[in-house]
Amino acid sequence: MTDVIAVEGLRKRFAEVEAVSGVSFGVRRGELFGFLGPNGAGKTTTINMLTGLARPDAGTIHIGGIDCTVRSREAQRLIGVVPDESNLYPELTGFDNLCFCGALYGLGKAERAVRARELLDTFGLSKAADRKFGGYSRGMKRKLTIAAGIIHKPQILFLDEPTTGIDVASARQMRQLIADLHRTGTTIFLTTHYIEEAERLCDRVAFIVGGRIVRIDTVEHLIQPMQEKHVVQITCVKAPDDMQGDLCESFPELECKALGKGLIRVEADEPVRVGPLIRFLEDRGAEVSEARRMRLSLEDIFVRITGVEVDAMRKEKEKAGGGQ
Amino acid sequence: MNLWIAYWNIMVKDMRTYYLKPPNVSWGLIFPLAWTGMFFIKSGSALEGIPLLLPGVVAMSILFGTTSLLAVTVTFEKKNRSFERLLLAPVPFELLMLSKTSGAILFGIVNAFVPVVMASFLMDMSQIVWSAFIPAVLLISVASTFLGLFIAVAVSEVFEAQTFSNFFRFPMIFLCGLFFPIEKLPVILRPLSYALPLTYGVDVLHGAVHGGHAMPFALDLFLLGAFCVGLFAMSLWNIQRKWIL
Numbered sequence: 001m002t003d004v005i006a007v008e009g010l011r012k013r014f015a016e017v018e019a020v021s022g023v024s025f026g027v028r029r030g031e032l033f034g035f036l037g038p039n040g041a042g043k044t045t046t047i048n049m050l051t052g053l054a055r056p057d058a059g060t061i062h063i064g065g066i067d068c069t070v071r072s073r074e075a076q077r078l079i080g081v082v083p084d085e086s087n088l089y090p091e092l093t094g095f096d097n098l099c100f101c102g103a104l105y106g107l108g109k110a111e112r113a114v115r116a117r118e119l120l121d122t123f124g125l126s127k128a129a130d131r132k133f134g135g136y137s138r139g140m141k142r143k144l145t146i147a148a149g150i151i152h153k154p155q156i157l158f159l160d161e162p163t164t165g166i167d168v169a170s171a172r173q174m175r176q177l178i179a180d181l182h183r184t185g186t187t188i189f190l191t192t193h194y195i196e197e198a199e200r201l202c203d204r205v206a207f208i209v210g211g212r213i214v215r216i217d218t219v220e221h222l223i224q225p226m227q228e229k230h231v232v233q234i235t236c237v238k239a240p241d242d243m244q245g246d247l248c249e250s251f252p253e254l255e256c257k258a259l260g261k262g263l264i265r266v267e268a269d270e271p272v273r274v275g276p277l278i279r280f281l282e283d284r285g286a287e288v289s290e291a292r293r294m295r296l297s298l299e300d301i302f303v304r305i306t307g308v309e310v311d312a313m314r315k316e317k318e319k320a321g322g323g324q
Numbered sequence: 325m326n327l328w329i330a331y332w333n334i335m336v337k338d339m340r341t342y343y344l345k346p347p348n349v350s351w352g353l354i355f356p357l358a359w360t361g362m363f364f365i366k367s368g369s370a371l372e373g374i375p376l377l378l379p380g381v382v383a384m385s386i387l388f389g390t391t392s393l394l395a396v397t398v399t400f401e402k403k404n405r406s407f408e409r410l411l412l413a414p415v416p417f418e419l420l421m422l423s424k425t426s427g428a429i430l431f432g433i434v435n436a437f438v439p440v441v442m443a444s445f446l447m448d449m450s451q452i453v454w455s456a457f458i459p460a461v462l463l464i465s466v467a468s469t470f471l472g473l474f475i476a477v478a479v480s481e482v483f484e485a486q487t488f489s490n491f492f493r494f495p496m497i498f499l500c501g502l503f504f505p506i507e508k509l510p511v512i513l514r515p516l517s518y519a520l521p522l523t524y525g526v527d528v529l530h531g532a533v534h535g536g537h538a539m540p541f542a543l544d545l546f547l548l549g550a551f552c553v554g555l556f557a558m559s560l561w562n563i564q565r566k567w568i569l
Contacts, residue, residue, distance in 0.1 A: 085405060089341065105330075
């Protein structure tokens with residue numbers, strides 16, 4: 001497969017801060033590529049440089065073979081962009097917003113009207129077509145922004161945090177729409193801080209931290225080595241202090257980690273025998289309510305590789321953009 | 325790709341969304357009316373004073389209408405990020421900004437003809453040299469719009485756009501010969517007058533309406549056109565430097 005997006009040595013500095021430090025990667029045609037990282041990692045700056053909203057200080061970007069540092073407008077014909085915040089016109093109706101976005105890509109009047117109706121239907125917004133965008137709910141705004149990003153049927157779609165700040169049902173619907181788009185052959189470049197979302201949707205992911213890519217691989221390859229690990233999560237109703245330290249000392253063959261109040265994660269290369277663990281904890285006054293075998297997720301891999309706590313990252317993002 | 329479709333739709337969208345809103349239409353009507361009335365009463369010169377007032381009122385209507393609207397709308401779109409949508413479109417940057425300013429230019433031209441229509445009831449319009457008057461109106465409108473664009477790029481908040489545009493507009497009322505001849509200004513201020521585009525447009529309007537112009541029409545129009553090109557180029561350079569980081 002050929003790389004439809006090819007980035008080499010991309011750098012961007014804002015005053016004293018180097019937001020992107022020599023990033024290189026390729027995205028294959030038809031691939032759903034996840035770009036994951038905490039706030040301030042350089043995700044949006046990278047997207048801005050790829051889409052022509054920012055100029056790189058150094059490095060090259062090729063989209064569909066076009067050198068974007070020289071001919072960014074030409075490359076913009078191939079791409080659709082859905083930014084992290086809706087940027088449509090609050091004064092226009094949903095239908096007019098879509099038609100206007102179609103016109104920006106040179107679609108004729110009849111063609112853009114047909115396409116707008118089609119998208120409104122696909123995104124379940126037909127009933128709100130004649131309502132002003134400013135009056136839409138957050139989820140509806142997000143859907144219409146995605147619809148606007150694909151009105152011209154782009155070969156490549158950039159989705160920046162598509163499910164941030166919307167309710168669970170809308171987020172679920174959104175993921176389905178993204179998966180459907182991927183199935184139609186659209187190359188999708190997705191940034192998200194919901195790692196489980198990337199795990200569910202993406203073919204390959206890149207982890208970016210502090211402006212540098214620390215790992216790129218397929219989701220399968222990233223998870224595979226961890227799948228051989230045996231993980232048990234133990235929940236205690238009452239838990240004494242420093243359970244982690246006691247467990248580590250008494251069970252040196254296990255890797256124990258306290259995840260929060262009353263929650264312990266135990267990892268081992270061999271199957272974990274929970275009986276001795278529970279007895280050990282109960283002997284020390286803990287009341288064990290559950291011991292569950294877990295499967296390590298991409299989120300765990302992300303934490304291991306980047307050292308970034310996903311919960312903190314999520315809370316930070318939700319504080320900024322509203323909760324999901 | 326048919327760029328004309330993008331150009332036309334950006335202009336029409338702006339007209340519908342901003343310029344044809346009742347508050348703006350009423351501003352476009354009331355503003356020239358109020359100024360004409362004020363100067364007419366102040367001059368006490370009865371109906372024969374109208375030709376002397378008309379060029380100034382026309383110029384001022386264009387200046388205030390276009391700079392206000394363009395500076396505010398572009399700043400507003402930049403603030404709510406909808407301007408980004410335009411920057412993401414595969415439309416050459418120069419064409420994009422021309423389409424963005426075309427609505428304001430048209431608005432300025434329409435504003436200019438409000439006092440003209442009012443004056444048509446009070447003075448003999450047959451003496452007006454329309455072949456000079458109309459190009460002057462067009463170029464003043466273009467120059468004022470590009471001044472509005474220049475202001476929009478320089479600020480980040482809508483209220484700043486209003487304040488900053490007044491910083492340019494009010495001195496221009498006095499310095500550009502709208503109501504007071506430049507020759508009557510203190511010598512020290514005169515060079516400043518000739519550094520402002522409106523001076524040349526107003527000179528043509530005065531000449532076209534009552535024959536009182538200081539420079540040949542062609543020179544005035546050429547200099548005004550040069551200001552238009554300069555302001556547009558400077559605004560584009562500023563946008564690319566400040567907004568496409």
